[in-house]
Amino acid sequence: MNKLNIGIIGLGRMGQKFCTELVRSPLWRVTRICDPSAEARRIASEMVPEAIVSNNEDDIFSDPAIDAVGLFALADSRPGQIRKALAAGKHILAEKPVADSVAEEWEVVRLVEASDRMVAVNMFNRSAWYHHTMRDFIRSGQMGELAIIRICHMTPGHMPAEGHDPEGPPFHDCGMHYVDVARWYADSEYDSFHSQGLRMWSHSEPWWLQAHGTFKNGVVFDITQGFVYGHLAEKQTHNCYFDFVGTKGIARMTHDFRTATVELRGTSLTETITRPFGDKKIDVLVDTFGRSILAGHNLGFPGVRDSVVASEMSWRMLEDAAANGSPCIGSPETMDEIVAHRRTLTEGYSLPVWKIIDETDTR
Numbered sequence: 464m465n466k467l468n469i470g471i472i473g474l475g476r477m478g479q480k481f482c483t484e485l486v487r488s489p490l491w492r493v494t495r496i497c498d499p500s501a502e503a504r505r506i507a508s509e510m511v512p513e514a515i516v517s518n519n520e521d522d523i524f525s526d527p528a529i530d531a532v533g534l535f536a537l538a539d540s541r542p543g544q545i546r547k548a549l550a551a552g553k554h555i556l557a558e559k560p561v562a563d564s565v566a567e568e569w570e571v572v573r574l575v576e577a578s579d580r581m582v583a584v585n586m587f588n589r590s591a592w593y594h595h596t597m598r599d600f601i602r603s604g605q606m607g608e609l610a611i612i613r614i615c616h617m618t619p620g621h622m623p624a625e626g627h628d629p630e631g632p633p634f635h636d637c638g639m640h641y642v643d644v645a646r647w648y649a650d651s652e653y654d655s656f657h658s659q660g661l662r663m664w665s666h667s668e669p670w671w672l673q674a675h676g677t678f679k680n681g682v683v684f685d686i687t688q689g690f691v692y693g694h695l696a697e698k699q700t701h702n703c704y705f706d707f708v709g710t711k712g713i714a715r716m717t718h719d720f721r722t723a724t725v726e727l728r729g730t731s732l733t734e735t736i737t738r739p740f741g742d743k744k745i746d747v748l749v750d751t752f753g754r755s756i757l758a759g760h761n762l763g764f765p766g767v768r769d770s771v772v773a774s775e776m777s778w779r780m781l782e783d784a785a786a787n788g789s790p791c792i793g794s795p796e797t798m799d800e801i802v803a804h805r806r807t808l809t810e811g812y813s814l815p816v817w818k819i820i821d822e823t824d825t826r
């Protein structure tokens with residue numbers, strides 16, 4: 464079988480994860496890699512010795528042998544790259560968010576939906592076996608009607624001043640995944656919400672946020688997200704769960720970033736399933752995207768529109784938290800202490816790039 468050729472733009476934490484899975488996949492061949500960082504280019508040559516490595520993204524767009532581009536730099540570079548890719552007739556595998564402003568994101572939706580190219584966005588929850596298991600269970604009627612969605616994702620993760628500025632505070636950078644997946648389960652649009660933020664360490668932006676509210680179909684939700692969970696604890700941990708309550712039964716899931724456990728309690732089915740967590744499920748996305756290009760239609764990859772709805776809603780929830788007042792707790796000195804401490808760690812939660820590509824990537 465002829466492999467699909469892909470050029471990678473941005474070989475940081477996520478770019479390296481994608482590159483690893485693309486090289487492993489029988490569907491793909493990585494032929495070019497571009498990154499302005501010399502260190503990233505050195506890693507690129509090590510990871511894919513046969514690829515052409517450069518610091519000029521136009522080398523990728525102008526190569527007629529390339530079928531698809533992987534856009535794994537930060538949000539502010541994405542709209543221009545998406546425009547160039549579509550103009551050059553390339554399919555697109557993109558990280559989220561697809562732009563650094565909501566207006567630009569909707570412009571990207573318009574461009575993508577007017578083109579005949581396949582564009583996948585890494586809303587990784589939609590590639591997760593445990594979410595498909597719980598959605599199928601809910602749809603089977605075992606829980607009665609879905610009524611309450613509760614999601615929590617708190618880790619001692621990414622800190623201010625560690626990059627990702629165009630992606631916004633954690634409730635957007637990371638929280639948009641949970642805003643997306645709640646909407647996916649509810650199978651309805653967001654209706655009302657109220658948000659409470661906390662400006663931990665007296666940082667200018669909330670590093671913890673809880674939003675609760677309703678979907679148009681009456682399902683209620685609460686989402687708690689924060690990278691505030693005991694950074695200076697002698698032994699770090701996290702608190703991540705999904706909890707679905709129906710009129711008759713429940714489904715829930717928790718994980719330790721290596722193993723995920725799903726518990727189903729239905730009217731006639733009781734099951735506990737434990738399987739590997741699967742990190743960002745990039746193997747699943749890369750495979751589905753490749754098969755979709757070959758089939759000529761989307762076989763189930765997440766698309767641009769859903770990513771933009773999630774991005775816009777998480778920005779709006781952040782704005783609501785600001786309007787409701789997000790108190791300050793703690794001092795900038797503690798924040799500095801945490802950032803300095805993280806520089807000494809070789810194992811941890813979303814450590815800054817180049818130090819280590821850890822297996823417990825928590826964003």
Ligand SMILES: NC(=O)c1ccc[n+]([C@@H]2O[C@H](COP(=O)([O-])OP(=O)(O)OC[C@H]3O[C@@H](n4cnc5c(N)ncnc54)[C@H](O)[C@@H]3O)[C@@H](O)[C@H]2O)c1
Nearest residue numbers: 473474475476477498500503536537538540558585816826
């Ligand atoms: N889907 C997820 O679960 C998930 C998780 C983490 C990050 N992300 C997203 O992935 C993207 C990358 O995040 P990351 O953590 O890998 O960041 P990173 O800072 O580790 O890597 C970014 C890389 O892009 C390179 N770069 C910057 N500008 C560039 C340009 N114009 N052209 C080419 N390369 C450029 C940088 O040199 C760096 O190597 C972000 O948009 C982030 O929001 C998604």
